[in-house]
Amino acid sequence: MAARAAAEIAAKGRQVLRFSLGQCMPCGKPDAVKIRIRQSELDQNLLMYFDKDEFVYAHDPLRLCKTGDTVLIQSLPQKLTRLITHKVVEVVYPLGDVTDPITNKKVVRQFDRDSIKKYRDLHGENPTAFDYEKAPPRGHLEDKRDFTHQESYVKYHEDPNDPQPYAI
Numbered sequence: 001m002a003a004r005a006a007a008e009i010a011a012k013g014r015q016v017l018r019f020s021l022g023q024c025m026p027c028g029k030p031d032a033v034k035i036r037i038r039q040s041e042l043d044q045n046l047l048m049y050f051d052k053d054e055f056v057y058a059h060d061p062l063r064l065c066k067t068g069d070t071v072l073i074q075s076l077p078q079k080l081t082r083l084i085t086h087k088v089v090e091v092v093y094p095l096g097d098v099t100d101p102i103t104n105k106k107v108v109r110q111f112d113r114d115s116i117k118k119y120r121d122l123h124g125e126n127p128t129a130f131d132y133e134k135a136p137p138r139g140h141l142e143d144k145r146d147f148t149h150q151e152s153y154v155k156y157h158e159d160p161n162d163p164q165p166y167a168i
Helices: 002-011 113-123
Strands: 019-027 032-043 050-060 071-073 086-092 106-108
Touching: 002 113, 019 050, 019 086, 032 071, 032 086, 050 071
Parallel strands: 050 086
Antiparallel strands: 019 032, 019 071, 032 050, 071 086
């Protein structure tokens, strides 16, 4: 239905701006991020759906998203460059902090964190289990182990005198 409406608008000569959800992937382009958009495609022979990934580049001058974040992107009316065809609208879920839109509770896979805590209270606490209340927020390892906020570049040669820590 939406595709038919978009086709009617495009037939009238107007631009259709589409929104998509995707996941940020590592990218070496300045002011841009690589986004993986996952869609299910029907195989007519097996009558089963299989995941199909489409990769697009989105303009992100404010550097809102990091690798692994789920973001909302919008198609641009015209391309900024040969590759950049979308722009980042907002970060929907940072990596590891998925929120159920109906209950507004943090979830881990298919369980919300409260039900996991009830299960642990009922069956006993595992001393090696991950505790979400004690975990530091994402980004506390910036400049220690996480260098995704630094400007990256392509390493063209190996030089022991020049370590090039942010090369891809």
